Amino acid sequence: MELDVVELSRLQFAMTAMYHFLFVPLTLGLSIIVAIMETVYVMTDRPIWRQMTKFWGTLFGINFVLGVATGITMEFQFGMNWSYYSHYVGDIFGAPLAIEGLMAFFLEATFVGLFFFGWDKLSKVAHLVVAWLVAIGSNFSALWILIANGWMQNPVGAEFNPMTMRMEMTSFYEVLFNTVAQAKFVHTVSAGYVTASVFVLGVSAWYLLKGRHIELARRSIGIAASFGLMSALSVVVLGDESGYTTTHDQKMKLAAMEGMWETEPAPASFTLIGFPDQEARDTKYAIHIPWVMGLIGTRSLDTVIPGIAQLVDESEDRIRSGMIAYDALMTIRADRGEVAQDIRDRFETHSDDLGYALLLKRYVDDPREATDEQIAQAAEDTVPTVWPLFWAFRIMVGLGFAFIAVMGYFFYLASFKRMQFPRWSLYFGVAIIPAPWIAAELGWFVAEFGRQPWTVDGVLPTALSVSHLSVGDLLITLAGFVTFYSILFIIEMGLMLKYIRKGPFQDVEETDRWIARHEHRLRTHDGNVPGAVPAE
């Protein structure tokens, strides 16, 4: 890989985005889990639930702040590193980002301070409302970000304006209710819920292994396993929905994810495993399952899913069509729009393919002068590198199913076996803590790497989207981010571990008062007061 501005900008964006997404899924899920715990506290008035809310809330806070801080980088990096992208699609892409701030981020950020500082200043119910507002705000944030991202995958509700040389919004409604965005939103927030559930479950399992904070840990596992099971099921179901929309709107990404080199007769088979070979256009040692791909991808028996070879041919046609649009555009631009109707019409007819002509800019300054070889090469460029997508996708899906099994098992033990967890299962619970993060990052990798060579699918090539910067600029900021983010990561992990080891703050007096008040109700038939008190 050459160290050019495009590659370095991609590397920096990928790095900072994936780093940001280390904190986001936990924020999404933990905000809800904490709000659920506080709801139980308000309903039952049992101090243990308040202690749980505060304990998990502290971990939430340590994580949240880095999510916020690294999110600033995301908001600014489009302009810093992707200035032509910002100009070209800002009219559409900027809107959901700004609305995210207005509708969601203000809400969560304004109330999160009150969540930590308002315990003594607010009534119980008011504080509970605050907790839910933080959770709702966080999740709404994700909605708007995924509407923005969904538009990059499936650019609806917009058209190119030759007078301003950019895409402009034609229908806010279409941008908002973009099927890809909606499917991605539910898939992504569910993944966040799974992440938080696995985290809560894992930390609680560790307490049980150590014999500490038994009451807190058991109740936490109860919440995490039931919430986690629901979420793990929805991640997979909605991931399937996401895949279904991909079949319609991002055919090349689907073909690359699945290593489908040639078009198969419907219903296509699913390649469970294999070794994709880009040059030979073949997947070696493949294990196929008949029909499955066709069924999942099209939900029908007779719809054909196009393979990579066919899609490359289609790309070539679209490049040639785009060259006509580009030619008309140059005339319109030169004459400031004062051109004959037939040129306008020609542009309108071919403008959907304009982005394909821009693919040629990698090889020639003026796409109209491209040779047949360059056109063929540009068509070939529309195929992303297959093997990382193929594998990342399979690992993600495998983990998704594994989470259903794990959550199901813990849910079963928690509900029907009186929380008697075998020690091996607790060790396993601790060991899988990193797994949801791996799945989430791989998911983003599939979505974004699979969209290459485009930043906006079919509209704007990545190579054209960057800022006019030097390699030196990029190396300075890249080194800066790596150093700075690594230090922050070490600090964050250190604090997380410190506060997990420290455990919840147990207000013994408060607990005793509560037991005294409720003793008559708690006493079991043999006269013992059951474990309302934390174990130590």
Next chain:
Amino acid sequence: MILHDLLSFELLRVIWWLLLGVLLIGFALTDGFDMGVGALLPFVAKTDNERRVVINTVGPVWEGNQVWFILGGGAIFAAWPPLYAVSFSGFYLAMFAVLAALILRPVGFKYRSKRESAAWRSSWDWALFVGGAVPALIFGVAVGNVLQGVPFYLTEDLMPIYDGTFYWKFLALLNPFAILVGLVSFGMLLMHGAAWLTVKTEGVIADRARTIGAVMGLIAMAGFALAGVWLAFGVDGYAIVGAVVADGPSNPLHSEVSRESSWLAAYSARPWIAIAPVLGFIGMAMAIRGLRSGGEVSTLLWSKLGILGVISTVGLTMFPFILPSSVDPKSSLTVWDASSSHLTLFVMLVVTVIFMPLILLYTAWVYKVLWGKVTEDDVTANSDSVY
């Protein structure tokens, strides 16, 4: 959709120019005192408990305040995409420095008191100082450069191109006029931070804040006056040549711009705008007086008025220019040629009209709940839960 024709393109552009001002001023008024407090931290508070008091005055509100900044970025992206594209990439390394400082600050607030070690805490105190002082200075430096024009041009494809190599670009930002404007914003935000501390703290911390805040206010006032004189004699203004097309397509290359005029010509064309600098001076002078004479809430309000006046001055002086180009004046971005489309501006306005009042309402409620002084007793009594 026909609905968006209810408001003309021209009117929407002016409204979004105003809203851009509202966001920047909102940012300076709220996040401004966070930055001021951060930059003042090592000087107004000496012991650990004093420092915790100072940090906890902003502890519960900095997150919400910071959203003004993030929303500012998002709104510029949505309503003024060329401005977003040109300025963020053009000030690349300066933006990186701001980013690093702004990341350091939230983390500093949150993590500083989570360990006992004195070295840990003192490192974060300096991180908070950097996180407050660096952006306070750089924002002003950026404005100073915008007033002089920035060396960019747009290609026919409207791709922004910058002249010069990276270190030159970075160092060229630090010219004398820009540094002067940087000092104005630095002094102004530190004064504002000090005014906040007089409301939220008492005793020795408040006393120190009053002394330093008054000095900072004087620096800001003197710098503001000097910058005005400098604009009159040392900096070229920009003007659109020929008829102004206010509802044309957003393509800066469609208009001609000259550098013959002075920025201060705006004051003879629209004399009423002189109210902005006047408010700036009055606000800052009264805030300094309040800092010296023991005023609390009133001092903070005067300080807010001063900031409002100073920022409005910049916007009104430059109108309709947003980002002039020094190397290719034709590429300059103005209110009339650097906005989003008619539809996008309309949709964004509808969303803003719905949510901005809500935001102001619940933010006010949160400040009300948290009203009152932070004392050393508060910090020691709740040592585990506060910052």
